Amino acid sequence: EAGVAQSPRYKIIEKRQSVAFWCNPISGHATLYWYQQILGQGPKLLIQFQNNGVVDDSQLPKDRFSAERLKGVDSTLKIQPAKLEDSAVYLCASSLDGARAFFGQGTRLTVV
C-alpha cells in the first residue's frame, strides 16, 4: 500500500516570498490533516479536512496560510508571505476512519 506522499522534501525561501506544499493521501482516506512541527516541539494541527470540507482550521494563521483539497483527494498548503517563524517541518497525514493517522515524511521549510 502506498503511503502519504508529500513534495517537495525541502524548501528554502526568503522571507516575504510565497511557498506551496503538496500532499497526496492514501487512496480512499477521507480525512486529511496538515500539521506544523517546529524544531524541538511536537506537531501542531493547522487544518483538518473531511473529504473536501474543512473540519477544523482554528489554528491556521489565515492571514498568511491557506489550504485546499480539491475533489477530496490531493491537498495543497500555501504560505504567503512567509515569515522567519514559519521555518518548520510541514506534515501531511491521512486517515480512513479517524482511528489511526498515517503520516508523510514531511516538507522541511527554511525561511531566511
Place this chain on the structure above:
Amino acid sequence: GDSVTQMEGPVTLSEEAFLTINCTYTATGYPSLFWYVQYPGEGLQLLLKATKADDKGSNKGFEATYRKETTSFHLEKGSVQVSDSAVYFCALSDQAGTALIFGKGTTLSVSS
C-alpha cells in the same frame, strides 16, 4: 484545552537497558492515547495505542497502559536495542476522527 506532557530528553541508554518515557495528559473527556515514533529520516509511525482506561497497547516489545486515575500513558520496554534510537511522541485524540494533540517528543539514543 487538552494537552500532553512528556519527559524531557534526550534519554541515553546502553543496549539491553530498561526504558521508561513518562507521559501525562489533560483532557476533559475520555481520550484515546497513542505513542508515535519517528526514526531518523522517516515519517511519524504509530507505535501503539489504547482507547480506554486500563487498556494496554503493545508493539515491538514496547508497552503502555492507559491509567485514568493518574492520567498517564508511560512507554516502557524491557530491553532496548540500538535500532530503537528515535524520537518518541505521546499523543491524544479526544474523540475518533479529531486531530491528534502531541507532546514535545523525547529523543532516545541507544548505544552498543
